[in-house]
Structure formats: structure tokens, C-alpha cells
Amino acid sequence: QVQLVESGGGLVQPGGSLRLSCPAPRNIFIIATMAWYRQAPGKQRELVATIINGGSTNYLDSVKDRFTISRDTAKNTLYLQMNSLKPEDTAVYYCNARNHNFNYWGQGTQVTVSS
Numbered sequence: 001q002v003q004l005v006e007s008g009g010g011l012v013q014p015g016g017s018l019r020l021s022c023p024a025p026r027n028i029f030i031i032a033t034m035a036w037y038r039q040a041p042g043k044q045r046e047l048v049a050t051i052i053n054g055g056s057t058n059y060l061d062s063v064k065d066r067f068t069i070s071r072d073t074a075k076n077t078l079y080l081q082m083n084s085l086k087p088e089d090t091a092v093y094y095c096n097a098r099n100h101n102f103n104y105w106g107q108g109t110q111v112t113v114s115s
Contacts, residue, residue, distance in 0.1 A: 009109030022078040022095030038091035
């Protein structure tokens with residue numbers, strides 16, 4: 001079993017930025033579809049952004065033009081650059097690596113957007 005470890009969360013004011021990181025074992029990283037999910041209190045976990053090996057990305061409508069998902073194959077690391085953060089972005093953010101053989105999660109990192 002692989003446990004991913006996210007970092008980069010924290011408290012930020014509305015309009016601010018954060019960058020989340022999620023390193024992964026190389027044998028997983030190079031074959032996985034990587035994604036970020038989030039779960040706010042009292043709500044279901046939702047898919048925020050996905051990036052496949054070829055680099056194609058997809059985003060939740062509410063984060064388009066504010067968030068950018070990327071993957072650094074030299075560092076085997078997934079990123080989520082979050083700009084223009086809003087209070088409704090407050091949630092625990094989870095890293096996910098999956099393909100037809102596996103589905104791995106991180107423990108989550110808290111992002112709180114508040115003045």
C-alpha cells in the first residue's frame with residue numbers, strides 16, 4: 001500500500017495564494033492519473049483537478065482560471081497552484097494517484113481561507 005503525503009496547506013486571506021505539493025514513488029507517478037480532491041465540513045469529497053500522463057487537465061468549474069494542476073516528472077511530484085482563493089475553497093485537500101490497478105490517497109492537508 002502506498003501512502004501519499006500532501007504539503008503546502010495553511011491559513012490564507014481571501015485573494016491569496018497557496019501551492020500544494022504531493023510527491024509520489026516514481027513507479028507510481030509515471031503511470032498514474034494524478035488528481036486533487038477536496039472535502040469541506042459536512043460536504044462530500046469532490047474532484048478539483050485531474051492531470052493525465054500526457055499533460056491534459058480537467059478542472060472543477062468553480063476553480064477554473066484560478067487553480068492550476070501540474071506534474072514535475074523530474075521530481076515525481078504533483079502540484080496544485082491556487083490563486084485568488086475564496087472562503088468557499090476552505091477544505092481538506094487530498095492527493096490521488098490511480099490507474100486500473102491501484103487507487104492511492106494522501107492523508108490530506110487543510111486549506112483555510114479567512115480574513
